[in-house]
Each structure stands twice: as C-alpha cells, then as structure tokens.
Amino acid sequence: MSTPETTPDAAGQPAPSGDEALEWRRVHPVTPLVRGWAVVGAAVVILGQQSLEGGPRGGLIDLLTGDYWWTVLAALAAVALVGWGYSVLAWRMTTYAIGEEAVHLRRGILFRQQRHARLDRLQSVDIRQPLVARFFGLCELTLETAGGTDSGVAIGFLKGSDADALRAELLARAAGLKVARTSPSAPAAGTEGPPGPEGAPTSTAPEPAPVAVEAPQVPVLTVPVGRLIASVLRSGATIMLLLWALVVVVVMIATGEFAVLSASLPAVLGAGGYVFNRLTGEFDFRVAISPDGVRLRHGMLETRSQTIPPGRVQAVRLVQSVLWRGRDWWRVQVNVAGYGGDSEEKNSLLLPVGTRDEALTVLSLVLPDLGIEEPRRVLDAGLDGDSRAPSVFVTAPRRTRILDPVAWRRNGFAVTGRALLLRRGRLVKILDVVPHERTQSLGINQGPWQRRLGVASFQVHSTEGPVHPEAPHLDADDAARLMAEQARRARTARATAGPERWMERQGE
Template sequence: MTPLLTAWKMAAALVAIALFQSFDDLARIPLPVLAVIGLVAGVILLAILVSLGYSYLAWRRMEYAITSEAVVLRSGVLFRRERVARLTRIQAVEVGQPILGRIFGFAAVKVESAGGADAVLSLAYLTQDEAQAVRNEVLARAAGVDVDDLDLAAIDAGQDSVADVVRASESADAAASVGGPDAEDGVVNRPGAPGASGAPGAGRDGAVGPDGRPDASTGLDATTPRPLPAGLARRLAPEAPEHQVFQLAPGRLVGSLLLHGATVVLLLWIVGVVGFGVFTGSWEALFGSIFALLGVVGFVWGRFSSEFNTRVAVSPDGLRVRAGLLETKAKTIPPGRVQAVAVHQGPLWRLAGWWRLRVTLANVGIGSDGDALTDALLPVGTREEVAVMLRLVLPDLHAEEYDAVVAGLVGSGDAEGWVPAPRRARWVDPLAWRRNAFRVLGAALALRRGRIWRELTFVPHERTQSLGVSQGPIDRRLRVVTFSAHTSGGISPTLPHVDAAVAAALMADQAERARAARRVAGPEQWMRHAEP
C-alpha cells in the first residue's frame, strides 16, 4: 500500500513537467482532439506506472533501526543513504496519517532531531499499531529508559506508566534482566515487515523469524542473538499515560480565522474588485487577481485544516499535540526541547481576547515534507490558557511571576519590573516605544514589543545560544541599540530601541545566567538521573 500512498506526488510532478514542456507541441500536432486526449492520458498512465514502480523499489530498500543510542534510516534505490538521529538530539516524534492513510490504517513516523531540513527521519508507512509502538520505543530510549531491562512482570501487571516501569525495573534483580549488557539494541527491516521495531517478533539483536529465532538477513552484526521472551515480544516499550489539558473548539478556530488579517484582506479585496467591476463594467481586474485570491484562500484553508481539533496533553514522555482535519498529526515534544516561545495577538483578536502561542525546537528551517518546524502549540486561546501553556513549556516559571507575564501581554511602561525603551526612542517609534521592554524571569528572558500587533517572546536561559546588539546611524544618534537573543529554531527574539548602556549590562548578565542555567540543567535523557 505504501507506493499507492506516496507515488501520486511523483506522478503529478512528472505529468506537470511533461505537459509544461510539450504544451505548444501538442497544440500543433495534426491529430484529432480525441487522439490528443488519448496521448495525454497515456502520458499520465505512464507517469503513474513509473512512480508506482520507483516507490515500490524505494519501499523495498528502506530499512530502519532503533538502537540504544540512535535511530538509523537506510534508504535509496540508485544511491544508498544512511542517516542517524542520536537519541539525545531528538526534538520531537510525530505520527502522521494522510487521508488515504486513515482509510487504509497506515501511519508515518517522523523523528525530528536537532539540525536543518535533513534532520527529519520519516518512516513511511507502517500500520497504525506499529507506528505507535515505534514512537513509544524511540521516546522511551530517548528518555533514558533501558527498554531491554524493563521488568516484564511490571508490564504484564498493567503498570503502563513509563515512570512506574522504570521504578519497578530499578528494584528488580539485575540477574533477571533481559539480554546481555553487551548486546546491540537494534532492529532493521522494512517498515511494516515482521521484524520491524514494535511489530510482533522484533528483537534487541535484530529482526526475528516466524519461529522466534533471530533472522540474519537484516545485515546487523548481532553479538549473541537469542529468542525474545514472550512478554517483551508483545511490547518493547510501554505507552506512557497522558492527561489532556487543552482542546480547541471548532467554533473558536473559525472565529479566529474570520478575524485574521488575511481573511479581512481577502474580503476587502473581493469587495473592492467587485465594486470596481460594477462601476466600470470591466471585470478584467477580477480575473487578473484570481491567483492572488486563491493563495489567500489556500492559506486560510491550510490553517483551518492543520489546526482543526487541536488537543494538548501532558505525559511522562513530554507534551503531546494532536491536530488535523484531513491529515492528522500526533507530535510528542520531549521535556527540555523547547528553544523559544512566542505569544502573538493581532488587532482584531484583541476584541475577543485571543492569543496564539508558538514554540520552536532545535531544527532550523523547513522539514523534508515542506512543513515549517515552528509549531503552534496554542493556535488560538485565552490569556488563562496561555498561562497554562507557559507553565508546561517553561516548568521553572514561578507562580508569583504571573503578574509580570500579564504585564508583558497587555501592559506597557515599567510595571511589574519591565525595563522599557528610553523616552528618546519615541522619535523613531512613537507608538510602541513604551511597549518595547524586557524582563528577566527566573526561567527565561522575556522580550515585549509591538502595540498594534503585540508580541511576547521567551528564551529559556539554558537555551540562549548567543547575544548581540546592532545599531544604525539614527540609533547611534539616539544612543539606542537593537538587542537580540539568538536561539535555535524559527523564532528570532529581538528588541528594538534599548538603551545602549542597559543593553551592554543585559548582555553580560544574560551570558552569565545562560552559563549558570546550563550547569544545573537536567540531563538530555530526562528520566535518567544526572551524574553527581
């Protein structure tokens, strides 16, 4: 089924290229219309067959492994490629289902690690149960859970919480642990094949055959292969429980899109073009702007489809975000992976008191599937819901700092300890100079800016990568600078018109805070105790 789910993209590209290159030639061919239509249909059929064949070979050549240190993906038909995502660098794990995948019961697992566009490993496609099993396995190993030494009796007794299983495993006799300490923790096979990770019969030393014995055809150099115990073969890693904290109502999503700037521009554009056509009797302007209108409609529909029924839950393996109308995605963000947080509010959203909260991870730019790697954790929510989300992504944010956060959202001036721009900055920013301010919180550096379009950005101290200031000729005259707190991901925290002396002191103090926060930060494997 995988070629059927993936080949249509390649077929569409081939057809588009073929028709674009030969459109003029087709128009000049001295053949009947039906013959030309048949020729085009033949080209489409040939493209479909070629795409199906190539997609099938690509699926046959795809292999993956989950070891104690990394997730490995091997792929390629003409050129072989092996990509490795280290468990300590994994930023998120996503289980996605396109519309056809939902119909046939298949899902794709995407492992996002720190890096650029090539840092996303995609296992497509697996059955839904296998995808969930792979997701659980990757997150458990990334958390530092020794999956091979889990107490099987605890699992069979129904202790589904990863934390409970780990505690039970720590109290178990070391001699009764499963497998040897030097064995390779790997499984390699095609997605969905019997030896795939999470599938019945998958083992720590590689894939196993129907008789429960190791299968040497995977190519792994297993040290001491052995059959798996029945309990471990049923489930390599238990699924952590979750508690839902937010669900987006469809009515609120529709209302937020109606009050979005793109929708307002679209409506005003249509009214203006129709009015111009009625007044002048010429409709060329309407046809000339059709592509621009389609672009705006596509943006609004994409936002509605991707954020429909957004749900956020907390679990021991991190934040779980589910959303989607036609294509559903379930992403898990492990603890400590959020690099920056941005809260936005447009002028029309202010009427309803709505905000949008985004987070960014340490994967810069655009993913391999074209998706931006900056996630809307809260597509549209109230101020209280923003506070709840901030406590989830910034667990060290103290309750007594909530008033300062509110002042960052809606306040101005120096209330609640915010440090605003100097008064002389009003000459270059008369509207927002009192809004532009910063505040040092216990967990993060907060930057506030904008009066019409409000924005509040948080950079956790331990995630600060570098600091910088810039100054143009007018800023130099006014003795102000633009302060930047650089971090990984798609959010760029900047604050304009900061007093030059204040910015210099902030850079020195924030650099020291970042060093101190990194020294006491928890381990990358969040369920493994840090070394003393």
C-alpha cells in the first residue's frame, strides 16, 4: 500500500478515529503526472477550437507556420508546468485513512476539506483505470455511499495490487468482518506477558484479526463484442445519425453549398460521441458473482471494475426497444444509492445487451427470490404480456386507450411476496422491479383528463438513477388501493430486513 503517514490535526496531535488514531497515507507519487495531463489536454482542445474558428488560414495556423511557432510550444509548456505544479501541491495535501467505521479523505490547497464515508452505508466499491493511468499501472478507488450524488469518496491513484487489497478490506469491513489493516507498518501480532504457571510465557494480546483477501468470484456471463456492436447499430442514436448524414449529403448535392456540412457538424459530433461512448464504455462487459456481491467489469479506453454489495440495488429495469424485438435482446439498468442520475448511466448498468435468459439471470443476482412459486411465468408476462392474455398483472382499463392508444394494454402492475413489478410501453417495453424494503416513497398523479376518466398514474419514488418506476393510467381505485397496501408492505419488509452489515449475525 502507499507509504503511511500520520497527519496531525489543528492542535498538532494525531487525528483520532473513535478510540484509536488514524494512520494517514498518501496516494501514489505518480498521481500528479496522471492528473496533470487533463490540463494539457484541455489547453490543446482550446487551441484547436480557436484554430478551427480562424478558418483555413489565420489565428493559430499562422503562428504554427510563421516565424513565431515556438511561442505556441512555449505556451503549452507553461500550461503543462502550471498544471503539473498544481497537481503536485494537491497530491501533497491529499491523504486518506481507513478506520473501523469509516473511510476518511483529506484534500484541498487553499480550502481544506475532509470527507468521511461510513462503511455501514457503503453502496458499491469501484476501481476506475483511465487511459493515462493504465500506462503506469495505477487505479482510482471510488466508494459510493447512500447520501446523494456527491456523497462518495475517491482515492486515487493507487497501484493496482494496492487498490485490489484495499477494496477487499473495505468490503470485508462493510460486511461486518473484523480484519487486519493492510498496512506495511502494522504492529506485531502479539507481545509476551508474564510467565505462566510452568514458566512458559503467555500472550496478553488478543489473537490477531485475519487479513482480508479478495473473495473468489464465479463468472456469470460476458457480452460478445459482435452483439454489442449490433445492438449499438440498432439503437435510435445510430439510426438518427445515419439519417441526418444522408440528409446533409442530399442537401449539399442539391445546393452545392458545403457550409451545410459545417453547420451540421455539432449535431453529428454529438450523436457520434454518444455511439462511441456506448461502444468503448460497454466493451468487454463481464458479470460475476462473489460473496462481496455482484462484480462488473467493462471498458476499452477506461476500464472500470464495480462491486455492488448484496441488498444495495434499489430498483431494476429491463428495457427493450422495438429494434431489438427480433433478437429478443434486453438491457438491464439499476438504481444504486450514491450513483446519481442518468448522467451516470455507465455506472448503473447491470447488462448492456443480452438475451432474455441472460437478463433474467442478472436480475436473479440482485433479487434471488421474488416470493412466488412460478417467477418465470410472472416475469414473462411483465416483459411481453398485455391485458389480452390472462396473468397476475392488474392492467389499465379499456377507457384509457384515448390517453395512450398504443400501449394502454401494457400498462399494469403485479405484486409478489418480495417485490412490486410495474410494466409499460409498447414500442419500448419496460419492466421495473422494486423490492418492497427499497421503497422510498409512493405517489399518485392525476391530471384533468385522468380525473374525467377516473384513472390515475402510480409512482414509486426510488433513489436517483435511470429507473423511474411507474404504472400509468390505472383505475383510480386500483391506484389508491395499491398505494395503501404497498406502504404497508414496505414497512413490514423494512422491519424484517437483515442488517446493513450482511455478514454480521443479528444481535451481535
């Protein structure tokens, strides 16, 4: 692990953590070099943008081809020195410590900041490896906790082996296990006490706690690259990008004006960037299961390893677009407290694209028991059933077809012993699954047309994320009854739920 350092507090004494002093450590000394590249890259982007705005000639182009080309290189060198200098100061002022109950992080140059991440509120542990950091074998460890979009703690950068060891230690402590700290300066295991009855020394120190080792994992599935590429090509963004490019080419040929290309360039770059990020971010997506929880690994340019402990998933969504209907492919998304909203969708993916069996398999990893005898029949009814087929789903009444003429037969809900299932959508089929104990709050919306028809939309308020559970246009009596019964089920489920530290026995 990184070289340990004891950092004094404002009074000049070591900072305590409960009843013991914290061992403050610095991150890897190469961290300033890794972070400094971001400043240099931003400077290059700004200079390139100014060059494009200057036209074929002028601005930066004149400087590069003239007698003062060296001024551009000097400016870039100055920016690099400033960026790396600031990164060195930031590295010097950044320390972290691992306590029995929380992880602590201190940082800041002008304004000092100290953050704490409680281990009993730990939602997930991620290891992120950007492209530049991969050249040095470094990783950034990110702890996401329940408490909002900015409640996590990022420790970076660390050696890959140190990051793996620290993740294993944190997950073990979050589970309630007593393990030794992975520190090179750990004290001796025990000390000798006074001699025993027969002259043999006895040990007065307690038996040392075991050192945390990475839990073994069992691979579940890997998304083939060919399927990922085919799914991205069948996405709406790719179709719109191709149609837009076709329209631009036709307009250019018809008018003979090449200015149309430059005017449409931002839209093309936006759609192209989305497609590129989908391919690189979801590349080599792997799912595994371990005692620590569900493990996900993916990424081409930036690799990311996620570990979601048991019981931390707040809601699950299975979604299928009309372009995936022929292959019966599904995308599985989750809400995890601390991951934030839709902008963090890459962190909220349980499966980017998979068959129905694969989608239901990863669903079973985070919700092993639905509390019913035939879960597959109920899930199939939620994925592709409607009101014309008899099922356990309570569906929207026929009079709502004027509000939703395409998908009104799909709108409905079902209740099992462990979860609430909400389905909707015809062109884009959606099935949301919310464990009863993860219900945050409930709501009913009723607009003027809904009041006239005697219907209402039922909503489950989950943590921030891509999943927004809803059953639109239910009969008003069904929605009211569901709200009252679901509130009771949520209270009962939370009262009987296990401890936050899932390896601790109740009563310890």
